[in-house]
Amino acid sequence: MAGLNPISAPAALPPSTLMAAPVAGSNTDFAASLAAARLPVADLAEPGRTFFAYQTPAGDGGIYGGYEMIEGHGLIRSILVPASLRDKGHGRAVLSALLAEVKAAGAHDVYAYSPAASAKFFIHHGFRELARYEVPPAILGARIASLTCPISTAILYRAL
Numbered sequence: 001m002a003g004l005n006p007i008s009a010p011a012a013l014p015p016s017t018l019m020a021a022p023v024a025g026s027n028t029d030f031a032a033s034l035a036a037a038r039l040p041v042a043d044l045a046e047p048g049r050t051f052f053a054y055q056t057p058a059g060d061g062g063i064y065g066g067y068e069m070i071e072g073h074g075l076i077r078s079i080l081v082p083a084s085l086r087d088k089g090h091g092r093a094v095l096s097a098l099l100a101e102v103k104a105a106g107a108h109d110v111y112a113y114s115p116a117a118s119a120k121f122f123i124h125h126g127f128r129e130l131a132r133y134e135v136p137p138a139i140l141g142a143r144i145a146s147l148t149c150p151i152s153t154a155i156l157y158r159a160l
């Protein structure tokens with residue numbers, strides 16, 4: 001994959017071996033992978049979203065993650081690790097890289113929309129699941145909210 005860059009991790013975490021490259025929201029492989037995992041795709045190509053594709057040193061790909069900036073809040077989304085590559089720390093590395101990205105973009109805190117089944121992944125990394133009334137209107141009104149089921153989707157929050 002051309003244009004790969006090593007991703008960074010906060011000091012408390014081991015350095016990641018994943019390599020990152022920007023991926024366009026209009027990329028069909030990216031959208032198909034997210035759709036197969038039942039993650040939102042309808043707004044991927046809209047402005048204001050930043051996505052990355054990641055590759056292991058062995059050349060395994062199909063690992064993705066991205067974020068939006070909404071009124072000073074970071075919104076992390078579209079993290080996907082293929083089932084065959086899970087439980088090896090790749091999700092943690094992607095999340096760490098995205099936290100660093102939103103911080104560098106000026107976010108003062110960070111939210112995530114996640115399938116309920118993956119909420120514990122975020123909680124494991126310092127996020128707290130919020131009740132809808134606790135969520136700022138800007139995050140509740142994010143486009144991704146209209147693309148996800150409110151019952152099976154968790155909204156998570158973390159300070160940066």
Ligand SMILES: CC(C)(COP(=O)(O)OP(=O)(O)OC[C@H]1O[C@@H](n2cnc3c(N)ncnc32)[C@H](O)[C@@H]1OP(=O)(O)O)[C@@H](O)C(=O)NCCC(=O)NCCS
Pocket residue numbers: 037039076077078079080081082085086087088089090091092093113114115117118119120121124
């Ligand atoms: C959630 C997901 C990204 C995790 O990826 P992963 O590469 O398996 O995660 P890691 O191996 O980095 O796990 C990091 C830690 O989180 C924990 N963890 C991972 N998934 C978890 C889950 N579903 N529930 C609870 N803990 C979880 C791991 O046990 C590990 O803990 P440890 O550091 O104490 O060993 C992956 O399961 C996935 O792609 N799911 C489908 C898409 C999705 O729901 N994305 C998230 C919202 S956009």
